[in-house]
Amino acid sequence: MDLENILVQLAESAGASGCEATAAETSLSMLRKYCPDASIEKGNVIGYFGDFDPKRKTVLLDAHIDQVGFIVTYITDEGFIKFENLGGIDRRILPAQQVVIHGKLDIKGVICSVPPHLSSGDDAVPGYDDLCIDTGMAANEIRKLVSLGDTINFDVKCRKLIGNRLTCQAFDDRCGVASIIxxxxxxxxxxxxxxxxxxxxxxxxxxxxxxxxxxxxINPDIALAVDVSFAYSIGEKEEKCGRLGKGPMIGISPSLSREISDKLVSCAEKASIPFQTEVMNGLTSTNADRFVVCRDGAKGCTVSIPLRYMHTPVEVIDIKDVKLTGRLLAEFVKETM
Amino acid sequence: MKELLKELCLINGISGDESAVRDFILSRIPDDCNRRVDNLGNLICFKKGKSSPKKKLMICAHMDEVGCIVTSIRDDGTLTFDTVGGIDPFVLAGRQVLVGKDGISGVIGSAAVHNLSKEEREKAPKVSSMYIDIGAEDSSDAKKYVKPGDCVYFDSDFISLGEKCVKGKAIDDRAGCAVMIALMNDELEYDTYFVFNTQEEIGLRGSRVSAFSVDPDLAIVLEATTASDIDGVNGSARVCSLGKGPVVSFMDKSTVYDKELYRLAFDAAIEENISCQTKTKIAGGNDSGAIHISGDGVRTIAVSVPCRYLHSASCVINTEDLNETYKLVKTLMKRIFAI
Structure with missing residues (x-):
């Protein structure tokens, strides 16, 4: 299986939160190879592997297909597009970023910035009130193609770094999707x-x-949220981060099931899969928080792929970690009765 | 000219490393041009016209672009760097870059927004705390691919925005180079020197020596200049606007321009029905700063393409301005000998 190609295809599919159709189609087509009846249900992609027997326990493997992005809020009379964020984005990296607006067509643009020759030298970070997108089009042209509420992503291609590492946007959490595949x-x-x-x-x-x-x-008995977590890079706190290339990060937290955390650890040890632990002290800010208290409750845990520069257009992952995460998930479901 | 500009912008050449740009230009200038490359890498060309005026005219543009340079490789395999030319830290953070001759992909990452304090989120990042991640596991891994002194370029494509605008890196000053190549391929009325300069972005270095050796009486500098005609910026703070033609300024940070040449440009524009504008703020500078005080002085004018988001990976110009710039300079090349 060409995992790198799967990662590239997933990361380059658009899917800002609330507008995940393209990413859903890409991931659905990959999932159907293993779950032929998989379908899109109210935006979510849902599939079952093998037969369903109500007497058996149901294990859920989840990864989210949305990515952080922006949404069009206004078009000025000069044709500039005002926008706000979908999800948490560092505004310090926005000026002069190339973006793509998913209107009637995909329209490329640049986030406006004031160049160094003119900036007053103060280091205030522009807010969304100060920012807009330049598409090179006049208002009457752009209004034909773009509507308020259309979503926006960074316009960035996946690039191979040296070794096993890749950079693109949206590896949070398309690499989770890839690891499940x-x-x-x-x-x-x-x-x-x-x-x-x-x-x-x-x-x-x-x-x-x-x-x-x-x-x-789905009403699972056991739910694993396969997401990304912080890989150490300069500027991060070492003790709060995993390491790139050192394997999946198994979550341990009061809100998660200790039984499942322990079982993931023992599965990893038995299969000689390198892993890291990620200790949290309450909620996890992942989908596990939802699954655990869904209906009459589920035993939940997080399995996280280490990732650098989260929520930027230049997220970095190590393909090795995606593979190791996939192997751990496979071992876990094999061991679950 | 749009295709020519695209080819020029996609070539990498920061200050001091302009050879790839120069080689491309050499392949595009006409055979009837005398040419030489001086010690700083400036490409100095001379083309005969139908007549040889007493005064010597030099037209120039610079080949270099802003970028970065690798200063060291850390133990963890990340690269420290400095900027080459003025680059705002906002437009470096979160970008893809290419490092060295082999174009190794890297990123300028920054800590996840989740882990920043409220204060940190509202404060501009510092270039000194940025670094490049090429995916290396450690320094010995990185050293197989890169070394200190390697040039760093924005990894940026060249695309159309709408019907008229284009976006790319290095439009400052490959736009000037493109206009000059087009002019050189025309038949000339008068003898003219055409100079492609190096090292403008680090302090007008190439033009200082090329102006000395050409020793012109008159100079026309072709540039891309900063336009700030964006939402939320009003009146004079917009400086100049896309779609309103070439920019001829009366003064910037490096030069008070020759008044007669300034008037000549606007008179010519009106007579020839070419759109033309001036800058409404004393800002920026260009090779004119070195040229107009070269030798015993050179009467100098700059004709610039207005450009948004200058010195970033995403410069934006209107191609109509590029064509109008070509037209204005073409007529100035004849009219300038009358003063």
Whole structure:
């Protein structure tokens, strides 16, 4: 399986929170190879691997398909597009970024900035009130193509760094999707002792909203939120971060099931899969927070892929970590009855 | 000229490393041009016209672009760097870059927004605390691919925005280079020197020596200048606007321009029905600063294409301005000998 190609395809599919259709189609087509009946339900991609037996436990593997982005709020009479954020974005990196507006067509533009020759030298970070997008078009042209509420993403291509590393936007959390696909490839010829559901969920970045309804629909006994977490880079706190290339980060937190955390650790040890632990002290800010309290509750845990520069157009991951995460997920479902 | 500009912008050449740009230009200038490359890498060309006036005219543009340079490789495999030319830290953070001759991909990352304090989020990042991540596991891994002194370029495509505008890196001053190449391929009325300068962005270095060796009486500097005609900026703070033609300024940070040449440009523009504007703020500077005080002085004018987001990976110009700039300079090349 060409995991790198899968990662590139997923990361380059548009899917700002609330507008995930393209990313949903891409991930659905990948999932159907293993879950032929998979479909899109109210935006979420949902599929079942193998037979469903109501007497068995249901394990849910989840990754979110939305990414941080922007939304069009206004078009000025000069044709500039005003916008606000979808999800948390560092405004310090926005000036002069190339973006693509998903209007009737994909329209490219540049976020306006004042060049150094003219800036007053103060170092205030522009707010959304100060920012706009330049598409090179006049208002009457752009209004034909772009409507208020259209979403916007960074316009960036995936690039291969040296070794096993890749950079693109939206690896948060398309690499989670890729790791689940990789896990399914590992178990594709096996009969499992549990029901296995896969959810590629919407609107995580706006507060895990897709997971709320997806979790309700699937009603899992055990739910693994496969997301990304902070890989150490300069400027981050070492003790709060995992390391790139050192394997999946298994979550341990009062809000998660210690039983599942322990089982993930023992699965990793048994299969000699390198792993890291990520200790949190309450909620996890992942879809696991939703699954755990869905309906009459589920045993939840997080499995996170280390990632640098989260929510920027230049997120960096190590393909090795995606593979190791997929292997751990496969081992876990194989071991679950 | 748009295609020519695209080819020029996609070539990498920060200050002091302009050879790839120069090689491309050499392949595009006509055979009937005398040419030489001086010790600083300036490309100095001379083309005969139908007549040889007493005064010597020099037209120039600079080949270099802003970028960065690798200063060291840290133990963890990340690269420290400095800027080459003035670049705002806002337009460096969160970008893809290419490092060195082999174009190794890297990113200028920044800590996840989740982990920044409220104060940090509202404060401009500092270039001194930025670094480039090429995916190396450690310094010995990185050293296989890059070394201190390697040039760093924005990884930026060249695209159309709407029907008239284009976006790319290095439009400052490949726009000037493109106009000059087009002019050189025309038949000339008068003998003219055409100079492609190096090292403008680090302090007008190339033009200082090329102006000395050409020793012109008159100079026309072709540039891209900063336009700030964006939402939220009003009146004179817009400086100049896209779509209103070439910019001829009376003064900037490096030069008070020759008054007669300034008037000549606007008179010519009106007579020839070419749109033309001036800058409404004393800002920026260009090779005129070195040229007009070269030798015993050179009467100098700058004709610039207005450009938004100058010195970033995403410079934006209106191609109509590029064509109008070509027209204005073409007529000035004849009229300038009358003064």
């Amino acid at each position: 990789y896990a399914l490839e590992q178990i594709k010829n096996l009969q499992l002792g549990c029901n296995l559901a896969v959810l590629f969920s919407t609107q995580e970045e706006l507060g895990e909203r897709g997971a709320a309804i997806g979790g309700y629909r």
